[in-house]
Amino acid sequence: MSKFWAYLKTKQFRLNAILAIGSIIIVVLIVFFSLGFYTRHGEGIPVPQLKGLSVEKAMSILKDQGFEYKIDSVYVLDQPPGSVVEQDPDAGTNVKENRTIYLTVITRLAPPVALPDLEPYTYREAVATLSNFGLKVGDTTYKSDIARDRILEMRFAGQPIKAGTKIPQGSRIDLVLGNGEGASEVEIPDLVNQDLDAAKFVIKNGGLTLGTITYQGQITDSTSMVVVAQSPMKTDSLSKTSNGTRINLTVSQGKKTDVPNN
Incomplete structure (x- = not known):
């Protein structure tokens, strides 16, 4: 061990250490400058300003300057279709020839x-x-x-x-x-023997409100139900009711039937 420490103090060791460190520094510098030369760092063609141009104009400029391009589309409300809204890389960025420029264009078809x-x-x-x-x-x-x-x-x-x-x-x-100025009273519709969907339509468009629906008997087909009773119902002494009145219905399985006039 004493010989090793003695060797570290010799002139030969110091010379070898200096040579090794110098070699490492030279290799690092060679790699750095070679890589910069190979990639042409800081050199290239500036990307043109394409935002706001029509997609046709942007494609023409890129083609003339030797760029490739890819286009994506997005829909923007109240913006003219066919115009460039984004580009990557940004305008002024130095890139190599034949670099692909990505454009985002407003689509003409709204989703x-x-x-x-x-x-x-x-x-x-x-x-x-x-x-x-x-x-x-x-x-x-x-x-x-x-x-x-x-x-x-x-x-x-x-x-x-x-x-x-x-x-x-x-x-x-x-x-x-x-x-807000609807009539204070509206006619009570006669909904008995009407299909349920038709009765709902009449109630809604007659200024009334659909109330409770009571199901009578077994219901096997919800698309085929007929009104068998209503409350309130139209009579000789009661033909009108207040606007917004709730009309309660009783329905059963079946379809509307034509009742012959007497």
């Missing part, structure tokens, strides 16, 4: 969305809900109804539309609202 159910909502709530679904409010009209600004009907392209129907994102939905 479909399901129309939300707005009928339980007020106008203000409906506007917020439509906005959350990427839809817009179109024209608004009013009709007689005791509930002011409540959504009574939704229309698309002039036609009634039901909740859940798929329509293009960004579409305008026309709304029919209650004016």
Whole structure:
């Protein structure tokens, strides 16, 4: 062990150590400068500014400057379709020739969305809900109804539309609202012998409210039920009731039958 420590103090050891350290430094420098030369670090072609251009113009510029490109699409409400909204790498970045530039372009086709159910909502709530679904409010009209600004009907392209129907994102939905000035009394409809779905429709559009549905007998087919009783019901002494009155129904299995006139 004493010989080893003595060797460490010799001139020969110090010379060998200096040579080893110097060799390591030279190798590191050679690798560093070789890698920089090989990759042409800091050199290349600057990426052009493509944001805001039409996709056709952007592709033409990239092709002329020797770049490859790949295109992805995204739908953005109220933005012109066919324009570049993102690019990677950013404009001004130096890249090698033939580098692939990735473009994000606004698509011309809006994705479909399901129309939300707005009928339980007020106008203000409906506007917020439509906005959350990427839809817009179109024209608004009013009709007689005791509930002011409540959504009574939704229309698309002039036609009634039901909740859940798929329509293009960004579409305008026309709304029919209650004016709060509905008649204080409405006619009591005669719903006996009517299909349940038809009875519900008459109640809703007659300014009334569907109340309790009582099922009579065994029900094996929920799509085929007929009203056998209602409360209140129309009589010679009672033909009208207050707007919004609840109409209770009793239904049984069966279909509407034609009753001959006497």
